[in-house]
Amino acid sequence: MKKISILGCGWLGFPLAKALIKKGYLVNGSTTSVEKLAVLRHEGITPFLINISLPVVLENNNSDTFSDSMSAFLQESDTLIIDIPPKLRGDEAATIEKIFVKKIASLIPYIEKSTIKNVLFVSSTSVYGEQQLNVTELTIPKPDTESGKQLLEVEQILQKNINFKTTLVRFGGLIGQDRQPGKYLAGRENIENPDAVVNLIHQEDCIGIIIKIIETKNWNETFNAVSPFHPTREEYYTQKARELNLVLPKFDHSKPSSGKIIENDKIELLLKYTFxxxxx
Known part of the structure; x- marks a missing residue:
C-alpha cells in the first residue's frame, strides 16, 4: 500500500487526504495546530505537528525536534504534496526576505534524504500576472504580485532539483461549499473589469485532478487547473449573489475591461480528466 505525505492539511489538503485514504493510500498529514492532530487521526491520517514559519524556521531546522518530525513525516512515502499558501499580502518583512521561498527551500535537504521520488506542488495561476491573452502552460510567467513572484521562484527551485520529480498544479480561484463566490462582491459598487472572465475551480475538482496526476504518474509536468467555464465577472458574480438573495454588485463600465483566460486543455487531453x- 503506497504512502503519501501531505504538507499542509488545510482547506484543500485535509479533504484531499480523506479522499486518498478512500482510494486505499496511507497518508501522513501535517498541521501547525495541536488541536487538529486528533482531528487528522480520527480520519485515519497519521498526524504530524510541523511548523516551518520563519524567522524561527532556520532555528527549528537546527533542532533535533524539527529534524525528527520532518524525517518521520516523509519516511516510507514516495510522494510529497506541498500545499502551503504564501500568505504574503501586506507583510513587508515577508516580501523583503522572501520568507515563503526560504520556507520551502529549507525543506529540500529533508526531501533529498528521504524516500520521496515525486513532489506535487500546489501553485497558482497568479504566476502569470495580468497578461492579456489566452494563457497556456507554455506561456512565460510574468507575476506582478509578491505572492506570484515567490510561488514562481519555489516552482523553479523544485523543478530544477534532480533528486525527485516535480509536477506543478497552478490552480485558479478556489471555491467550495464554504467559499461561496456570491459573497465576494455582493453589495459592492464601482467594481472594475465587468467584462473580464473568471478563472475559477471547485474544491472537488482540485482533489480529483491531484488524484488523477498521482494515479497516472504524470510527473515532471505543469498543469493549469481551471474550470472550462469562463463567464464574465459581471455575469457570474451577479448570478451568484442572486442565488444567495444578496445585494447585487454594481460594476463600472466607464473603462475597458482587461484580463486573461486560463486554458486547461492539458488537464483534459493529457490527464483525460473530466470536471x-x-x-x-
Whole structure:
C-alpha cells in the first residue's frame, strides 16, 4: 500500500487526504495546530505537528525536534504534496526576505534524504500576472504580485532539483461549499473589469485532478487547473449573489475591461480528466 505525505492539511489538503485514504493510500498529514492532530487521526491520517514559519524556521531546522518530525513525516512515502499558501499580502518583512521561498527551500535537504521520488506542488495561476491573452502552460510567467513572484521562484527551485520529480498544479480561484463566490462582491459598487472572465475551480475538482496526476504518474509536468467555464465577472458574480438573495454588485463600465483566460486543455487531453463541477 503506497504512502503519501501531505504538507499542509488545510482547506484543500485535509479533504484531499480523506479522499486518498478512500482510494486505499496511507497518508501522513501535517498541521501547525495541536488541536487538529486528533482531528487528522480520527480520519485515519497519521498526524504530524510541523511548523516551518520563519524567522524561527532556520532555528527549528537546527533542532533535533524539527529534524525528527520532518524525517518521520516523509519516511516510507514516495510522494510529497506541498500545499502551503504564501500568505504574503501586506507583510513587508515577508516580501523583503522572501520568507515563503526560504520556507520551502529549507525543506529540500529533508526531501533529498528521504524516500520521496515525486513532489506535487500546489501553485497558482497568479504566476502569470495580468497578461492579456489566452494563457497556456507554455506561456512565460510574468507575476506582478509578491505572492506570484515567490510561488514562481519555489516552482523553479523544485523543478530544477534532480533528486525527485516535480509536477506543478497552478490552480485558479478556489471555491467550495464554504467559499461561496456570491459573497465576494455582493453589495459592492464601482467594481472594475465587468467584462473580464473568471478563472475559477471547485474544491472537488482540485482533489480529483491531484488524484488523477498521482494515479497516472504524470510527473515532471505543469498543469493549469481551471474550470472550462469562463463567464464574465459581471455575469457570474451577479448570478451568484442572486442565488444567495444578496445585494447585487454594481460594476463600472466607464473603462475597458482587461484580463486573461486560463486554458486547461492539458488537464483534459493529457490527464483525460473530466470536471465534476464544470459550471461552478
Amino acid at each position: 465534476t463541477k464544470p459550471n461552478l
